[in-house]
Amino acid sequence: MTTSIPAAAPPHRPLRDMTTEEIVGTGRPHRLTYHDGTSRTVLVTDLETSFPTGELIVSQTDTDGVITMCNEAFVLMSGWSRAELLGSPHAILRHPDMPRAAFADLWATVGSGRRWSGYVKNLRRDGGFYWVYATVIPKIRAGVILGHTSVRRQPSRRRVEAAEALYATMRSEENDASRVQP
Numbered sequence: 060m061t062t063s064i065p066a067a068a069p070p071h072r073p074l075r076d077m078t079t080e081e082i083v084g085t086g087r088p089h090r091l092t093y094h095d096g097t098s099r100t101v102l103v104t105d106l107e108t109s110f111p112t113g114e115l116i117v118s119q120t121d122t123d124g125v126i127t128m129c130n131e132a133f134v135l136m137s138g139w140s141r142a143e144l145l146g147s148p149h150a151i152l153r154h155p156d157m158p159r160a161a162f163a164d165l166w167a168t169v170g171s172g173r174r175w176s177g178y179v180k181n182l183r184r185d186g187g188f189y190w191v192y193a194t195v196i197p198k199i200r201a202g203v204i205l206g207h208t209s210v211r212r213q214p215s216r217r218r219v220e221a222a223e224a225l226y227a228t229m230r231s232e233e234n235d236a237s238r239v240q241p
């Protein structure tokens with residue numbers, strides 16, 4: 060039996076809209092709405108950055124998913140500076156191609172004290188993206204969840220292609236579900 064420490068106020072640093080000056084190439088605008096009701100515009104390109112072979116991308120968060128630690132590979136792959144990342148919600152990396160259900164599953168799993176693994180397409184600061192195979196591990200002490208650690212490995216191309224197809228189907232179902240019936 061595990062319990063979560065109640066969300067610590069005040070909330071994290073708000074996420075701001077991406078600007079054309081900071082991205083590489085021409086970005087397609089998407090309006091993302093986050094679980095807390097806040098939203099921002101992201102600009103998305105088709106430029107992929109390959110996962111650095113042999114590296115691990117590591118970060119830690121509090122119980123709300125606000126970043127409290129990250130390694131150098133995380134800084135390099137995300138394109139954000141360490142100062143920008145620390146104190147920001149992990150959703151700073153959310154890519155519009157990721158279905159909501161993937162993150163709902165992540166939070167339900169770690170919230171019940173179990174580790175979650177899955178394929179994640181992440182948005183870079185420059186509008187590009189990178190795929191990871193992530194394992195998110197809750198840090199539990201005396202039955203209390205204190206925070207979470209995520210360790211990402213290089214995903215195989217075959218698995219990434221399978222995830223792309225699955226997530227496209229999941230996204231279209233989510234869009235159908237949120238569409239207002241006439």
Ligand SMILES: Cc1cc2nc3c(=O)[nH]c(=O)nc-3n(C[C@H](O)[C@H](O)[C@H](O)COP(=O)(O)O)c2cc1C
Nearest residue numbers: 093094120124149150152153154162195207208209
């Ligand atoms: C330890 C940890 C690592 C996470 N890593 C990522 C990540 O790399 N990319 C991502 O989009 N979301 C990641 N998330 C999920 C985000 O917190 C968030 O749920 C997701 O981006 C969707 O945003 P939303 O829940 O505000 O709608 C992570 C969560 C935790 C607890």
